[in-house]
Amino acid sequence: GLGVLGLELFKVDCISFSCPFFAVYQVFESVAKKYDVMNDSMTLGIHRVWKDILMHKMNPSPGTLLLDVAGGTGDIAFRFINYVRSARERQLQRKLKNHQNLSWQEISESYQEDKFKLLGDSQVVVCDINKEMLKVGKQKAQHLGYSEGLSWVLGNAEELPFDDDKFDVYTIAFGIRNVTRIDLALEEAYRVLKPGGRFLCLEFSRVSNPLLSRLYDLYSFQVIPVLGEVIAGDWKSYQYLVESIRRFPPQEELKAMIEDAGFLKVDYQNLNSGIVAIHSGFKL
């Protein structure tokens, strides 16, 4: 039952409830401010490369509507905006090249039209269950100068506050591991995606290479909680993080679960021999 589930999953001292939901919430409440610093130090900055690869795999064109679930501090959202902006600029430059024989008046008119469409109607909705993470994300957006095309919504991945068939792409980066019922989250993802929409999931997965697996385990269990204590003052949250990674289903299992939710052409790509995997599926 839920009691056994809670006890099994969460032996964090400060958690007095046995409900996994509250446990996860409290963990991320305490780590929100130091989340980005911890990510950089734990992965030695490689998480940026992983997220860039995800963005390249997505290859969004201007006009895409993206839903980034569990995207609290906005890493994927900002990368999406940058990608779409540069794609848009390339589009505009191509258009301008074709217009080189126009008079200067006509060119300035075409500038006026495109001025308000720097993003080309692309929008990203960042949805997270945790207010603190969203707060940090909003502050980062302000600090980095991202103003348009971003929305911040408080919501649960298992019960999204959106209508059916709304989004072109659904991403969940390093978040699906923290969801209590992965199958529900996948069903919700299927529901809110438009037909033809893409599901992308970036998550820690199973390392197949035995030597790398041992090194990875040694690093995870010996170093990461220490980093958590020294940088964020929180050993238990990062102990929980490492254990939740070990508990998470491996690549093939997750692929089966995604197929069960109704997605087609489900595939996965291992990064760093399985430390991280990108799963992709289409709603057709």
Add this chain to the structure above:
Amino acid sequence: MWPIADGATSRSLVPHSAGVQGRSRPCQCLVGSFLLRFNIYTPSWVVRPGGYCWVTAECSPLLPHVETHHRRDAAPFWDETHRRLPRPSRPAGDPLRSSEGCYQLYPGHIPTSPLQKALLAAGSAFMALCDPYRHDMVAVLGETTGCLALPNLRDKMKHHPEGYRILQERPRIRLSTLDMSKLRGLPDGSLGREYVRFLEDNKVSPDTRMPPKFVDDEELAYVIQRYREVHDLMHTLLGMPTNMLGEIVVKWFEAVQTGLPMCVLGAAFGPVRLSARKLQVLATELVPWAIRSGRNASCILNVYYEQRWEQPVESLRKEIGIFPPPAVRV
């Protein structure tokens, strides 16, 4: 041999059992399993109860080897709707299991391997230097480096009648255990009155001391907790405020008294952030006095402060052996 379904190479030729004497078992960490491929067994003095070497084992040699229910063997929630892969069961000494699997000695105890303690010591020292307001880092540094000094302190306490009583009764200095109004009512110059004055002037509270987490012995955890709680009383006895200069003087005194590496490091590196004038005062008057007092004084942890609130500070200083503070404005 365990059932392996995930393609990992079979790990052990030797079945796991606790406390096997005789033939040395290989350590199951990275190095040990590598050596095993060449039929080289790690010597038995390296392997701790639980099957792991002293670098990666989370149980200290003093802890009883406890076979605990390994949480990864229980069905994860998603198994109810999806196929389940049989997982290899791992011994309790495996670093892949949660740290809570090892015997937790006191509330808040986090068992750590020697490697983790070394990393913690280095990391907390660096962090404490970068950001002196990270008091938790100073505390962690004290716990992880105190493995030699703490048993010394505990033995000093055991061999003294008052210290022995403290170890038996385990008093705690907390706002909930102190009668603040009674202490305020005591005459000026008494320990209780001066202590409350110190707390109010410097706006500190005895409840902000971090409980120990990384000490692998329950009695030593109390010793370090007592040391932290008595720190404010040290300020009172030495007459030092809680500014940078005052803290460094108290650290010098405590370094001589306790021998804790954290105090020594704090005393040595603390002055780095001081101005030249303060450094001069420190070097010429305060530090020599602190060292002399520290050497002359009996162990500060052997005083049952809770039973001496009415005693005048001067008389307590004489009794312990602390020289009168120099007439310098700190």
